[in-house]
Amino acid sequence: MCLAHESFGTTIPFAFLEKIAKLFEGRFGKRARDSVVPYSLNADFAPVLVTQMNSFTSGNENKKLHAVKHELDQVKGVMQENINMVLERGEKLEHLVVQSESLMDSSQNFRSGASRLKDQMWWNNQQIRMMILAGGTLLILILVATACGGATFPKCF
Numbered sequence: 698m699c700l701a702h703e704s705f706g707t708t709i710p711f712a713f714l715e716k717i718a719k720l721f722e723g724r725f726g727k728r729a730r731d732s733v734v735p736y737s738l739n740a741d742f743a744p745v746l747v748t749q750m751n752s753f754t755s756g757n758e759n760k761k762l763h764a765v766k767h768e769l770d771q772v773k774g775v776m777q778e779n780i781n782m783v784l785e786r787g788e789k790l791e792h793l794v795v796q797s798e799s800l801m802d803s804s805q806n807f808r809s810g811a812s813r814l815k816d817q818m819w820w821n822n823q824q825i826r827m828m829i830l831a832g833g834t835l836l837i838l839i840l841v842a843t844a845c846g847g848a849t850f851p852k853c854f
Contacts, residue, residue, distance in 0.1 A: 708769070709762045713753045720745055 699710040721730065724745070725738065753762075845853035 706766060708766045709753060712762055713749065716753075717746065717749060720749070 699714050701710045701713075721742065724742070725733070729738070841853075842848050842850065845851070
């Protein structure tokens, strides 16, 4: 267990504990922590603890850890910016999907409307042709009837 001032954050105390654990295992071996009676190695290991506490609170270790912490904070900031950009991109993509679906619906409506208009124009065209044909036939009948003496065609038959 390690107690530290709040300004140290969590990185420095955990780094301190890791270093103490490595030094303890290096000096007494891995089995010592499980087999040794508690507090029996205090006299042997206390100077190491004091040296490391001084090193971590005022020495190069503290400066290095602060530098690492600062770099981690910078990386964290960059990653948060990247995540925000990805989220914004996702929102933009969703907006584009909605717009494309709307355009697709509009194009289908336009296509069906254009098809109906084409059919309507074709029928109007056919009606005009039938009227012209009927009018032409009626005109020819009137001309033939006047040339033949009337509606019963007495002079022609």
